[in-house]
Amino acid sequence: MSDTTSRDLLDKLISFATVSRDSNLALIEFVRDYLAQFDIESELFYNAERTKANLFATIGPRDRGGIVLSGHTDVVPVDGQPWTVDPFRLTEKDGRLYGRGTADMKGFLASVLAAVPMLIERELRLPVHLAFSYDEEVGCLGVRPMLAQLEKRAHKPVLCLIGEPTSLKPVLGHKGKLAMRCQVKGAPCHSAYAPYGVNAIQYAARLINRLEEIGERLAQLEHHDERFDPPYSTVQTGVIKGGRALNIVPAECEFDFEVRALPGFEASTVAKDLQAYAQAELLPKMRAIEPETDVRLEALSAYPGLATSPESEAARLVALLSGSSEFGTVAFGTEGGLFDQAGIPTVVCGPGSMDQGHKPDEYVTLEQLHDCDAMLIRLADHLSTTA
Numbered sequence: 036m037s038d039t040t041s042r043d044l045l046d047k048l049i050s051f052a053t054v055s056r057d058s059n060l061a062l063i064e065f066v067r068d069y070l071a072q073f074d075i076e077s078e079l080f081y082n083a084e085r086t087k088a089n090l091f092a093t094i095g096p097r098d099r100g101g102i103v104l105s106g107h108t109d110v111v112p113v114d115g116q117p118w119t120v121d122p123f124r125l126t127e128k129d130g131r132l133y134g135r136g137t138a139d140m141k142g143f144l145a146s147v148l149a150a151v152p153m154l155i156e157r158e159l160r161l162p163v164h165l166a167f168s169y170d171e172e173v174g175c176l177g178v179r180p181m182l183a184q185l186e187k188r189a190h191k192p193v194l195c196l197i198g199e200p201t202s203l204k205p206v207l208g209h210k211g212k213l214a215m216r217c218q219v220k221g222a223p224c225h226s227a228y229a230p231y232g233v234n235a236i237q238y239a240a241r242l243i244n245r246l247e248e249i250g251e252r253l254a255q256l257e258h259h260d261e262r263f264d265p266p267y268s269t270v271q272t273g274v275i276k277g278g279r280a281l282n283i284v285p286a287e288c289e290f291d292f293e294v295r296a297l298p299g300f301e302a303s304t305v306a307k308d309l310q311a312y313a314q315a316e317l318l319p320k321m322r323a324i325e326p327e328t329d330v331r332l333e334a335l336s337a338y339p340g341l342a343t344s345p346e347s348e349a350a351r352l353v354a355l356l357s358g359s360s361e362f363g364t365v366a367f368g369t370e371g372g373l374f375d376q377a378g379i380p381t382v383v384c385g386p387g388s389m390d391q392g393h394k395p396d397e398y399v400t401l402e403q404l405h406d407c408d409a410m411l412i413r414l415a416d417h418l419s420t421t422a
Contacts, residue, residue, distance in 0.1 A: 045145035049134035101162030107171030138387030143198025174336025198385030211340035213302035222325035223286035232284030298342035339372035349380035
């Protein structure tokens with residue numbers, strides 16, 4: 036197995052259809068067995084149903100902090116996308132490797148696994164930890180129990196390198212996210228007597244308009260951070276449903292909205308504003324007709340933003356490893372904010388581009404995969420006591 040290349044391993048990893056709605060255990064068990072061949076023990080952190088697991092493994096000394104190489108194992112669905120190749124079978128064409136997850140982010144995982152024999156051969160002064168998670172694509176949910184355990188340990192890692200696709204340019208920041216569901220409970224009646232009911236859809240519309248007003252306030256120039264695109268926190272409604280028939284005043288309506296928050300902006304203030312508006316402006320009118328009407332907010336998922344200082348030791352090290360000090364930010368979220376929140380300085384840097392991620396015929400180039408291999412060789416050189 037020591038001659039197994041990152042391309043070979045990517046071929047295997049892509050064959051596991053680890054869509055977030057499904058189990059990732061087959062992939063995790065493959066990784067566990069692969070590492071076991073090198074006498075590396077893996078810790079598995081399962082979800083409550085034991086259908087998914089995180090994997091954590093350590094190469095090198097265990098009595099000090101080290102560097103975490105982190106990535107998620109789940110991928111987004113392919114349903115309804117016009118793929119021209121089998122999304123769960125690696126296809127090579129014109130220097131590109133096609134398949135679901137090649138860019139986001141099994142290419143990085145493959146490079147990390149291919150580097151294992153090399154890391155073992157070195158006498159590392161700091162350990163290298165592998166942290167492979169589940170359910171990143173549905174709100175960075177899976178990594179949390181693993182992080183909860185790492186926070187309790189005596190030797191905290193000094194750096195987490197998350198290999199999301201950034202074309203191997205170090206990324207120091209991204210926005211956080213809060214996803215919410217708003218449920219409006221109205222009062223039904225025949226539409227001929229509409230004023231005697233409470234139209235849940237119409238009140239939901241007023242709440243959505245309120246969210247738009249909040250978004251417009253957040254977009255004002257004084258709230259801008261030009262490191263990000265767009266340079267302000269955003270609010271948007273993405274799903275709405277309600278009503279049963281045109282001649283019935285709808286008794287229920289619910290909608291989902293999200294806040295993409297700049298680092299330092301507390302996304303929950305948007306939900307608090309919306310709830311306060313409902314309490315002060317809407318519920319008195321609704322309950323004057325029917326006391327049992329209500330507006331309820333429910334958090335669906337959330338993760339913090341990331342804002343690592345370009346002057347930090349973590350940023351300087353990843354610049355050295357990647358060969359680039361063009362520090363940037365990305366619009367998409369990662370598990371980086373959660374690692375940072377756990378006290379582990381974090382930088383995002385990996386092969387491929389999110390321009391290809393989540394799309395049909397997703398790909399990573401062979402060049403990017405090889406460049407990632409080279410970055411990990413530089414990491415081994417940096418950590419080696421014999422370098």
